[in-house]
Amino acid sequence: MSEGSTAALLTFAGYTISVFVLAILSNRVGKGKDFVGEYFLGSRGFGVWAFALTFAATNASGGSFTGFPALIYTHGWTLALWIAAYMVMPLVSMALIGKRMNQIARKTNALTIPEVLRARFDSPAVGLVATSLLIFFMFFYLLAQFKAGGIILSTLFADEPLFQSAVSFVSQTTMNIPWVNQAEPDYLVCLIVFAAAVIIYVVYGGFRAVVWTDVMQGIVMFLGVILMLGMALWQVGGLEVATRKLAKMIPPEHGMAVLSTGSIADSDQTFAKGIWLFDSGKVFRLGELATLTKGKSSTEPVKILKITTPFEVEELNAKRISGKIPDPGLRVKVTEAEPYQYGAGQTGNYVSNPGPASSNELGFLAIGTAISFFIFWPFAATGQPSNMVRLLSFKDTRTLRYSIVTVAVYYSIIYFALIIIFCCARVLMPGMEIAPDQTMPAFAAQLTRDAGIPWLAGLLVAAPFAAVMSSVDSFLLVVSSAVVRDIYQQHVNRNAPEKMIKILSYSVTVIVGVLAVLAVLNPPQYLQDLIVFATGGLAACFLIPMLLSLYWPRMTSNATIAAMLGGTGMHLGLTCYGYWENQTFKAYSFLGVNPFIWDLIGSLGIALVVIALGPKPNRDLVLKFFHDTSASRD
Amino acid sequence: MVQEHDPPVDPVFKSSLRELKWIFVIWLVHFVWVVGYCYAFGYPPPETPLTTVIGMPSWVFWGVFVPWIVATLVTGWFALTQIEDHVLPDCSPAPEISRADKTEGTDHE
Numbered sequence: 215m216s217e218g219s220t221a222a223l224l225t226f227a228g229y230t231i232s233v234f235v236l237a238i239l240s241n242r243v244g245k246g247k248d249f250v251g252e253y254f255l256g257s258r259g260f261g262v263w264a265f266a267l268t269f270a271a272t273n274a275s276g277g278s279f280t281g282f283p284a285l286i287y288t289h290g291w292t293l294a295l296w297i298a299a300y301m302v303m304p305l306v307s308m309a310l311i312g313k314r315m316n317q318i319a320r321k322t323n324a325l326t327i328p329e330v331l332r333a334r335f336d337s338p339a340v341g342l343v344a345t346s347l348l349i350f351f352m353f354f355y356l357l358a359q360f361k362a363g364g365i366i367l368s369t370l371f372a373d374e375p376l377f378q379s380a381v382s383f384v385s386q387t388t389m390n391i392p393w394v395n396q397a398e399p400d401y402l403v404c405l406i407v408f409a410a411a412v413i414i415y416v417v418y419g420g421f422r423a424v425v426w427t428d429v430m431q432g433i434v435m436f437l438g439v440i441l442m443l444g445m446a447l448w449q450v451g452g453l454e455v456a457t458r459k460l461a462k463m464i465p466p467e468h469g470m471a472v473l474s475t476g477s478i479a480d481s482d483q484t485f486a487k488g489i490w491l492f493d494s495g496k497v498f499r500l501g502e503l504a505t506l507t508k509g510k511s512s513t514e515p516v517k518i519l520k521i522t523t524p525f526e527v528e529e530l531n532a533k534r535i536s537g538k539i540p541d542p543g544l545r546v547k548v549t550e551a552e553p554y555q556y557g558a559g560q561t562g563n564y565v566s567n568p569g570p571a572s573s574n575e576l577g578f579l580a581i582g583t584a585i586s587f588f589i590f591w592p593f594a595a596t597g598q599p600s601n602m603v604r605l606l607s608f609k610d611t612r613t614l615r616y617s618i619v620t621v622a623v624y625y626s627i628i629y630f631a632l633i634i635i636f637c638c639a640r641v642l643m644p645g646m647e648i649a650p651d652q653t654m655p656a657f658a659a660q661l662t663r664d665a666g667i668p669w670l671a672g673l674l675v676a677a678p679f680a681a682v683m684s685s686v687d688s689f690l691l692v693v694s695s696a697v698v699r700d701i702y703q704q705h706v707n708r709n710a711p712e713k714m715i716k717i718l719s720y721s722v723t724v725i726v727g728v729l730a731v732l733a734v735l736n737p738p739q740y741l742q743d744l745i746v747f748a749t750g751g752l753a754a755c756f757l758i759p760m761l762l763s764l765y766w767p768r769m770t771s772n773a774t775i776a777a778m779l780g781g782t783g784m785h786l787g788l789t790c791y792g793y794w795e796n797q798t799f800k801a802y803s804f805l806g807v808n809p810f811i812w813d814l815i816g817s818l819g820i821a822l823v824v825i826a827l828g829p830k831p832n833r834d835l836v837l838k839f840f841h842d843t844s845a846s847r848d
Numbered sequence: 849m850v851q852e853h854d855p856p857v858d859p860v861f862k863s864s865l866r867e868l869k870w871i872f873v874i875w876l877v878h879f880v881w882v883v884g885y886c887y888a889f890g891y892p893p894p895e896t897p898l899t900t901v902i903g904m905p906s907w908v909f910w911g912v913f914v915p916w917i918v919a920t921l922v923t924g925w926f927a928l929t930q931i932e933d934h935v936l937p938d939c940s941p942a943p944e945i946s947r948a949d950k951t952e953g954t955d956h957e
Binding site (some may be wrong): 291292294295298299301302304305306309310313314316317320321452453454455456457458461560562565566567568581584585588589592610611612614615616618619622623626630634764765837839840841842843 | 854855856857858859860861863864865867868871874875878879882883886887890891892894895896898900902903904905907908911912913915916917919920922923924926927928931932933934935936937938
């Protein structure tokens, strides 16, 4: 067992214990309070640090620590422009609707987003449509995060003997269970461990436990990033060195190759994914497991990555000669080369826009895409129900104000640091294009090993795990609250006793979690695209209706339903057309404009038409929500 | 829509609406700065020599890093001095509106 791997296991164990301790404490604090308000909203009593860090941690999902580093590594400094809208995201997503929505939720005692909309128009139909669409889109999101949790854990535990024993036990136990036996056993073990941990602490501690663990997770993420930043800059020799080296780099070349030993193999030999291959001064990295079968001298064509930057080739050859990198002595015959469609053979692409791209001849970030992302990030975040529901939980407006500042500073440090860290990673760790999603854990392991402190890798790798966990717990609670509060309490039994609600809340949380686990045993092929589909869909569905409901007295229940369905319809329509046009599960960018903007235009347009043609709003509701009726009574 | 004898406009609504307009303005100013600057200087022709400021490409420094710092300072200033504090309502359940009052299309406006 390696030192780093033991540290990873100990870190995870310590981390999980802390999470359960927080769940137990929050359960004790919540005792004696109204169950529903406490379980789903923590009794609306959160102060600055709890509120700010739960908002920040929920928003920074697993993507921030897996997908985002992979993108920086693959495309370079252009990611600074791609993520730039995060500079205004805390202000937009928290202040645009926070105070007003919290006020209406308090006035109506609403605990969920559909409930806020239902209460605003006193319309069960509005609540039902909002609940249905929320559950529909949110479930996709939940699936993706569960999958990410399972994958991160399997990376963390890969070398653990105890884990390998568990994998073999589970593999044998589940081999005859239909559906379950199709899952990779190591992924299955990690998925079950991850899901069990999250479901238990959410059920036991409710929203308060989710917020408290978010605070801890937010701190873990922050510390992890700061430590990595210091080590990366130190090892690369400063940011100036990193950027100058990046400017000289040439994008690598994907391809296929036949590997041969020059003699007939007398037994089967395998070559692991990721090993380095050297042939006539050229350097390649193996992109998948290769097998040389007995009686043959060469493999079938396998994926390889050809390193093309001269100084990287020199450094890797030098490490081979010094014995730091083993040479398997294989000859590499390239049978198929796939140069980058933008940036192949050129220097300077990693330090300028649009950045190199393997499958887009316009580069990674054309200016139109950059414009779209500056609109998408802050406004899509504003429209996410998991963010909105947090805006119902702060205790006073002062908390909101100070939290906006806290999140703004937090994001400035985290996201800019991530860009610098993984630009350094591109210089220090060649060839990760074979598995870009592994960039974060691989770089954490390399940095700590080279610094002589491998035990620290566990803490650094805990950061992405914390990010995924903090998103999963929130989504789990949003979906279960929609079922219990918006469907059961509103439409089945308005006067259900607290004991019944309690049992139902726990059961629904468990059932939703178990269903999500079952669904991601065999994740659909286009899971990453489903995340984009769910994020865009939720914002398309909720942003315009919520803004108009909060700020426009003329908004009506019919227009709210129309806006939700209009945004959703546009989103589904563009996605279907995109699938038909390009055979990929991606929404169609009509006129080159981000589909999210068309979704908002669709949602707003139909709302305006319905308002113009429909009945006027109810006067009592307008007075209740837009006038100070207490002042008139005085 | 407002009638002569209506109670005064809700102060939380009024201040939130004013803040919403300023948030759009702040977002727009940064949008124009970041996208405009990066479009002008961040998409150089091939083989353009690299210029850096404190180790980052100069287009990142002036087009992303500086506006990011400004945005954080503006966010702080706006949140601490421009967003008004209000006493938010208690969470007691609101009285139900009777079905008779709920029909939309009553004489309003």
